[in-house]
Amino acid sequence: MPAVHCHEIVMQLSQSIGASRLSHCTGVPMSTADETERHRMTEHTVRAFTEQLEQLSASVAQMGGLAEAQLADAIEAIARRDTALAESAVGGDKRIDDLQHEVEDRALKLLALRQPMAGDLRETLAAIKIASELERIGDLAKNIAKRAIVLNREQPIRLTQSLARMGRATLSQLKLVLDSYSDRDEEEAKTVWSQDGDIDEIYNSLFRELLTYMMEDPRTIGMCTHLLFVAKNIERTGDHATNIAEVVYHMVSGDHLTSERPKADTTSETSVPFEGKR
Numbered sequence: 574m575p576a577v578h579c580h581e582i583v584m585q586l587s588q589s590i591g592a593s594r595l596s597h598c599t600g601v602p603m604s605t606a607d608e609t610e611r612h613r614m615t616e617h618t619v620r621a622f623t624e625q626l627e628q629l630s631a632s633v634a635q636m637g638g639l640a641e642a643q644l645a646d647a648i649e650a651i652a653r654r655d656t657a658l659a660e661s662a663v664g665g666d667k668r669i670d671d672l673q674h675e676v677e678d679r680a681l682k683l684l685a686l687r688q689p690m691a692g693d694l695r696e697t698l699a700a701i702k703i704a705s706e707l708e709r710i711g712d713l714a715k716n717i718a719k720r721a722i723v724l725n726r727e728q729p730i731r732l733t734q735s736l737a738r739m740g741r742a743t744l745s746q747l748k749l750v751l752d753s754y755s756d757r758d759e760e761e762a763k764t765v766w767s768q769d770g771d772i773d774e775i776y777n778s779l780f781r782e783l784l785t786y787m788m789e790d791p792r793t794i795g796m797c798t799h800l801l802f803v804a805k806n807i808e809r810t811g812d813h814a815t816n817i818a819e820v821v822y823h824m825v826s827g828d829h830l831t832s833e834r835p836k837a838d839t840t841s842e843t844s845v846p847f848e849g850k851r
Contacts, residue, residue, distance in 0.1 A: 625679070625682075625683055625687070626683070626689075626693065626696060626697070628679065629676065629679045629680060629683065629696075629697065629700050630696070630700065632672060632675055632676045632679060632700075632704075633676055633700050633703055633704055633707075633754070634751070634754070634755055635672060636669060636672040636673065636676065636704055636707050636708075637703075637707055637747075637751040637754070638751075639665065639668055639669050639672065639711070640669055640707045640708075640710045640711050640714065640747070641744065641747055641748060641751060642665070643662050643665045643666065643669065643711055643714040643715070643718075644710060644713075644714040644717075644740075644743075644744055644747065644810060645744055646658050646659075646661055646662040646665070646714075646718070647659065647662040647714045647715075647717040647718040647721060647740075648717070648737055648740035648741060648744060648807075649737075650662060650718055650721040650722075650725075651717070651721045651724060651733060651736060651737055651740070651803065652733070652734065652737035652740075654724075654725045654729065655725075656721070656722055656725045659718040659719070659721040659722045659725070660718070660722065662714060662715065662717075662718035662721075663715050663718045663719055663722075665711075665714075665715075666711050666712065666714070666715040669707065669708060669711035670708060670711070672704070673704045673705065673707070673708040676700055676701065676704040677701055677704065679700075680697050680698075680700050680701045683697050684697060691827075692824075692827070695823065695824045695827065696824055699820050699821065699823070699824035702816075702820045703754065703817050703820055703821075706813045706814075706816050706817050706820075707813075707817075709809075709813050710747070710810050710813050710814075713806045713807075713809055713810050713813075714806075714810070716802075716806050717740075717803050717806050717807065720799045720802060720803050721803075723799055724796065724799055724800070724803075727795075727796045728796075730786070730793065730796065730797075732779065732782055732783060732786060732797075732800060733800070735779055735782070736779065736800055736803055736804055736807070738775070739772070739775045739776065739779060739804065739807050739808075740807050742771070742772060742775060743772055743807050743808075743810050743811045743814070746765055746768065746769075746772065746811055746814045746815075747810065747814045749761060749764070749765050750762060750765040750814045750815075750817045750818045750821065751817075753765065753818065753821050754817070754821050757821075757824075757825050758821075758825070759821065759822050759825040759826045762817075762818040762819075762821040762822045762825070763818070763822055763830065765814060765815065765817075765818040766815050766818040766819060766822065766830060769811060769812065769814075769815040772807075772808060772811035773808065773811075776804055776805075776807070776808040779804050780801065780804065783797045783800055783801050783804070
């Protein structure tokens with residue numbers, strides 16, 4: 574085979590499978606132009622991968638902002654007895670669902686085409702996990718808003734404001750954990766994780782109050798039942814915020830939070846004595 578023709582084949586192969594690998598196999602050193610082209614292609618690949626990771630992170634952040642806003646609207650709809658705001662919160666759930674699908678698609682393409690490792694792999698997997706938690710928070714906010722619409726048709730009771738305070742405390746936790754994701758702050762994530770029991774304590778107190786309220790005035794059973802479900806949805810939102818905190822901590826540090834999660838929900842063991850008529 575003519576030497577010129579062999580050289581043309583070598584050059585074609587170097588473009589398709591990488592000049593450095595081919596040079597090692599054939600013993601033919603790369604030219605300066607080939608080395609420059611390989612370096613340029615490597616930089617392009619790294620830059621494109623970085624941009625894709627940033628886009629993935631931006632989609633998760635956008636999803637978090639929407640979930641936070643939806644939860645805030647649902648809570649305020651109860652506190653202010655604002656039915657229009659509640660209906661708006663119900664309608665906001667679809668956009669969060671759409672964004673979750675978008676995040677999953679982006680992440681799966683990254684995994685398949687880029688095969689990320691170490692921190693990049695943790696960040697890609699974290700996006701999928703956090704998007705799932707945010708989607709559930711959106712569902713819970715939607716359920717809270719639906720019950721707000723029903724509650725607004727009834728006479729208000731003082732425990733509605735206690736519920737709103739619990740909701741705002743949970744909303745604060747969600748905001749902090751989303752900030753920890755945006756800032757890649759493992760310590761802030763750990764702080765959110767350690768405060769999960771605070772939300773549970775509020776829920777325990779509200780649960781007992783609602784049970785007592787229903788026993789003292791059976792006419793409030795219907796309304797209080799809705800409030801119990803709203804309180805549980807808020808408590809579960811706090812749990813999802815704690816789950817996100819665990820994911821962020823692992824994403825940033827590479828380690829898991831190994832100590833036992835600070836849970837304080839005792840409602841499954843709570844009973845209120847009832848004295849029937851004699």
